[in-house]
Amino acid sequence: MTEDTNLIANQFAELHASLENDDAQALAMGLSQLHPADIGDFIESISPDRRQLVWQVLSPEVMGEVLLEVSESIRPDLVAGMEPAQLVEAVHPLDTDDIADLIPELSDEVIAEILFALDKQDRQRLDTLLSYAEDTAGGLMNPDTVTVRENISLDVVLRYLRRRGEIPEHTNSLFVVDRNDRLIGKLLLRVLLTEDSKKRVGEVMNREPVSFQATESDKAVAASFEKYNLITAPVLDEQGRLLGQITVDDVVDVIREEAHHSVMVPAGLREDEDIFAPVARTSKNRALWLGVNLVTAIVASMVIGVFESTIQKVVALAVLMPIVASMGGNAGTQTLVLVVRGMALGTVSRQNARQVLARELAVSLLNSFLWAVVIAVVAVLWYKQPILALVIGLAMAINLVAAALSGVIIPLVVKRLGVDPALASGVALTTVTDIVGFMSFLGLATVFLA
Amino acid sequence: MTEDTNLIANQFAELHASLENDDAQALAMGLSQLHPADIGDFIESISPDRRQLVWQVLSPEVMGEVLLEVSESIRPDLVAGMEPAQLVEAVHPLDTDDIADLIPELSDEVIAEILFALDKQDRQRLDTLLSYAEDTAGGLMNPDTVTVRENISLDVVLRYLRRRGEIPEHTNSLFVVDRNDRLIGKLLLRVLLTEDSKKRVGEVMNREPVSFQATESDKAVAASFEKYNLITAPVLDEQGRLLGQITVDDVVDVIREEAHHSVMVPAGLREDEDIFAPVARTSKNRALWLGVNLVTAIVASMVIGVFESTIQKVVALAVLMPIVASMGGNAGTQTLVLVVRGMALGTVSRQNARQVLARELAVSLLNSFLWAVVIAVVAVLWYKQPILALVIGLAMAINLVAAALSGVIIPLVVKRLGVDPALASGVALTTVTDIVGFMSFLGLATVFLA
Numbered sequence: 036m037t038e039d040t041n042l043i044a045n046q047f048a049e050l051h052a053s054l055e056n057d058d059a060q061a062l063a064m065g066l067s068q069l070h071p072a073d074i075g076d077f078i079e080s081i082s083p084d085r086r087q088l089v090w091q092v093l094s095p096e097v098m099g100e101v102l103l104e105v106s107e108s109i110r111p112d113l114v115a116g117m118e119p120a121q122l123v124e125a126v127h128p129l130d131t132d133d134i135a136d137l138i139p140e141l142s143d144e145v146i147a148e149i150l151f152a153l154d155k156q157d158r159q160r161l162d163t164l165l166s167y168a169e170d171t172a173g174g175l176m177n178p179d180t181v182t183v184r185e186n187i188s189l190d191v192v193l194r195y196l197r198r199r200g201e202i203p204e205h206t207n208s209l210f211v212v213d214r215n216d217r218l219i220g221k222l223l224l225r226v227l228l229t230e231d232s233k234k235r236v237g238e239v240m241n242r243e244p245v246s247f248q249a250t251e252s253d254k255a256v257a258a259s260f261e262k263y264n265l266i267t268a269p270v271l272d273e274q275g276r277l278l279g280q281i282t283v284d285d286v287v288d289v290i291r292e293e294a295h296h297s298v299m300v301p302a303g304l305r306e307d308e309d310i311f312a313p314v315a316r317t318s319k320n321r322a323l324w325l326g327v328n329l330v331t332a333i334v335a336s337m338v339i340g341v342f343e344s345t346i347q348k349v350v351a352l353a354v355l356m357p358i359v360a361s362m363g364g365n366a367g368t369q370t371l372v373l374v375v376r377g378m379a380l381g382t383v384s385r386q387n388a389r390q391v392l393a394r395e396l397a398v399s400l401l402n403s404f405l406w407a408v409v410i411a412v413v414a415v416l417w418y419k420q421p422i423l424a425l426v427i428g429l430a431m432a433i434n435l436v437a438a439a440l441s442g443v444i445i446p447l448v449v450k451r452l453g454v455d456p457a458l459a460s461g462v463a464l465t466t467v468t469d470i471v472g473f474m475s476f477l478g479l480a481t482v483f484l485a
Numbered sequence: 486m487t488e489d490t491n492l493i494a495n496q497f498a499e500l501h502a503s504l505e506n507d508d509a510q511a512l513a514m515g516l517s518q519l520h521p522a523d524i525g526d527f528i529e530s531i532s533p534d535r536r537q538l539v540w541q542v543l544s545p546e547v548m549g550e551v552l553l554e555v556s557e558s559i560r561p562d563l564v565a566g567m568e569p570a571q572l573v574e575a576v577h578p579l580d581t582d583d584i585a586d587l588i589p590e591l592s593d594e595v596i597a598e599i600l601f602a603l604d605k606q607d608r609q610r611l612d613t614l615l616s617y618a619e620d621t622a623g624g625l626m627n628p629d630t631v632t633v634r635e636n637i638s639l640d641v642v643l644r645y646l647r648r649r650g651e652i653p654e655h656t657n658s659l660f661v662v663d664r665n666d667r668l669i670g671k672l673l674l675r676v677l678l679t680e681d682s683k684k685r686v687g688e689v690m691n692r693e694p695v696s697f698q699a700t701e702s703d704k705a706v707a708a709s710f711e712k713y714n715l716i717t718a719p720v721l722d723e724q725g726r727l728l729g730q731i732t733v734d735d736v737v738d739v740i741r742e743e744a745h746h747s748v749m750v751p752a753g754l755r756e757d758e759d760i761f762a763p764v765a766r767t768s769k770n771r772a773l774w775l776g777v778n779l780v781t782a783i784v785a786s787m788v789i790g791v792f793e794s795t796i797q798k799v800v801a802l803a804v805l806m807p808i809v810a811s812m813g814g815n816a817g818t819q820t821l822v823l824v825v826r827g828m829a830l831g832t833v834s835r836q837n838a839r840q841v842l843a844r845e846l847a848v849s850l851l852n853s854f855l856w857a858v859v860i861a862v863v864a865v866l867w868y869k870q871p872i873l874a875l876v877i878g879l880a881m882a883i884n885l886v887a888a889a890l891s892g893v894i895i896p897l898v899v900k901r902l903g904v905d906p907a908l909a910s911g912v913a914l915t916t917v918t919d920i921v922g923f924m925s926f927l928g929l930a931t932v933f934l935a
Contacts, residue, residue, distance in 0.1 A: 265734075350796050394761065
């Protein structure tokens with residue numbers, strides 16, 4: 036199959052049509068031609084009341100695969116529509132690490148049945164997996180690996196693999212361990228296939244593969260995979276014993292989630308917000324964020340309130356003041372986004388924060404000069420009052436410099452306080468630029484105009 | 486080596502110290518212990534005047550590897566500090582697809598020398614690669630693949646590989662082609678290693694591997710890799726002939742760039758903005774964006790200007806009006822971020838836009854009722870004027886609904902106009918919520934209060 040976006044769009048359109056027409060047969064037919072990942076996408080793109088219609092058409096084996104692919108926010112609804120026996124049938128054939136991912140959604144009864152159906156080795160593996168948090172290397176790994184000893188020849192390895200008959204999906208290397216299961220190297224399949232088969236494993240293995248402690252964060256794992264172009268990497272316990280391997284396909288999901296996080300969280304959205312989640316739940320989540328913003332907006336308004344009598348005398352101030360605040364917010368957000376991103380990627384740290392600040396201040400000085408002049412010209416053309424023009428120009432310059440300062444300092448402080456910079460920095464920044472903008476503009480106006 | 490973030494942070498700290506102390510020997514020593522990717526990170530984290538100090542310490546082979554790892558925005562500066570002969574020595578040993586990535590930075594003289602140093606096959610490969618845009622499957626692929634025929638036995642394949650002596654990095658499968666080089670299947674290395682070696686390739690190969698047309702976009706490629714958990718995939722020309730393969734490590738870079746894009750572009754930043762780029766260049770880029778925002782802020786101010794006489798009569802309006810605009814902006818941004826993200830991921834399309842709109846409107850109705858009441862209570866406590874409270878409550882409700890509408894409609898329209906929704910939607914949205922906010926609040930006040 037040549038992967039073809041249009042083809043899939045057409046298939047989706049046909050499925051939408053089958054749903055409209057209540058044509059269960061056409062629906063089942065269309066779904067049977069899709070990859071589980073595409074079925075998951077289709078289910079996410081339709082409204083919740085229709086999801087059950089699609090879901091009931093699928094066979095349990097496909098259900099299991101699709102459950103792995105859909106967003107975590109819609110999994111509970113899909114699981115809720117299944118009988119316990121159906122769930123066991125759907126989940127049991129999956130890889131151990133995939134079963135571990137689904138465990139949080141399952142009832143105790145279903146978990147017990149699945150555990151009963153697994154063999155002893157798989158049950159132990161599942162236990163190990165569940166003992167690590169989901170966002171760690173241990174939670175990300177697959178316990179299924181192929182291990183060999185250092186002193187055997189490649190010929191022996193080849194015969195062993197053929198007798199074994201199966202190598203876990205996405206594996207591109209075997210792991211070399213000692214008697215105590217401690218990792219000593221990594222034997223790439225492509226090396227095994229090209230080196231002289233008389234050689235011993237120890238001669239051709241990679242002796243210092245990048246490896247991870249089971250407790251390391253999944254973000255650190257993702258950063259290393261990206262940096263060192265890894266396909267698979269071993270996960271070790273504190274004694275250096277091999278626990279499992281992480282494959283790049285799971286890391287890609289972590290990277291995608293991080294991307295989600297950095298886009299959704301600054302807007303006060305939940306990372307896994309589903310476009311068809313119940314209205315009540317969504318409204319509640321968003322209301323919280325709007326409440327925080329209301330408080331900051333009221334604080335900024337109180338600043339304006341201080342200058343009521345000045346505004347009464349010069350109404351033009353009320354007209355122009357949002358410009359000063361808005362430009363500060365926009366300029367500050369540019370600095371902020373750059374710094375938060377740099378902090379996430381590790382290029383901005385406390386070590387070079389002073390240099391970053393110096394550079395952002397230099398940029399803001401140039402821009403504050405430019406926009407002070409422009410807005411002064413606009414103000415003088417609009418209101419024909421040179422002193423008003425001077426006041427707004429000065430206020431603009433002050434606010435743009437304050438914006439640059441805040442854009443660098445706020446995320447560093449927020450992080451030090453142990454809060455996610457992506458979540459809190461934006462609100463804090465616009466509060467500062469609103470307050471500084473209104474205060475400098477209306478304050479200067481009170482001195483020079485009122 | 487156990488990958489250890491602290492270890493690298495320590496190494497960076499020592500390198501910073503060596504730079505401070507002008508200790509070239511310690512610097513060279515420290516750098517020699519780092520992976521090229523880490524050297525790239527270190528160079529990006531120091532100011533441009535010091536980068537040359539670090540750069541000159543590296544050997545040409547390492548320079549080549551580091552050039553591949555650093556951000557495109559700082560490559561030109563590094564290349565500028567190298568002699569032509571040094572550049573040829575750095576670039577020539579790289580893989581053909583990596584050379585292709587660096588070509589845009591090189592002078593004609595250097596390119597000619599490198600072409601001269603390549604053998605005929607590699608020169609042809611480089612030509613093919615350069616004929617595809619960087620952001621297509623063709624630009625992303627590595628022309629180096631291992632191909633086999635369908636009718637030979639696995640034994641023969643094994644012997645062929647051992648004689649060939651090398652398989653390209655990250656390869657996890659061989660490609661099966663016919664006489665005309667047309668792709669007919671994919672033979673996974675792990676299948677080759679476990680199946681009975683008497684079997685023929687055609688019996689055990691994967692007959693319908695996901696493949697890409699050379700002209701497909703790199704984003705579509707990344708989405709498929711993510712969805713179908715691919716490690717490598719073949720790239721074909723229009724006749725279905727094999728041109729090369731894409732490996733997941735390059736796809737990870739595409740995903741990371743997309744993430745950059747979705748964070749940086751909405752703030753009006755360049756995707757590859759370097760935290761130490763020259764101040765003048767940065768200021769110019771940002772000024773453009775601030776200019777666009779100034780125009781929209783002035784338009785919003787002109788709306789306020791229409792109501793000058795109303796404000797003169799009731800100064801409280803000037804104090805409270807930013808609250809209405811700000812809440813609209815925040816609520817609208819939530820909807821907008823969700824929709825833009827959904828469009829990028831393909832879960833929001835024109836097919837279900839109406840449903841998304843209905844849901845966002847429902848959420849905004851609930852929230853508009855809530856915040857209308859809250860702000861009315863705040864206003865009545867603050868100014869003791871029930872009618873003012875009624876006016877601001879009503880304006881808030883109107884603006885929150887307008888915000889939800891704009892958050893869904895604006896990105897769809899912007900995309901239809903052929904503009905990047907990430908770039909233009911945010912500015913358009915806040916312009917709408919400012920205008921609607923000021924107009925509804927001041928307009929209602931003019932009717933009921935003035």
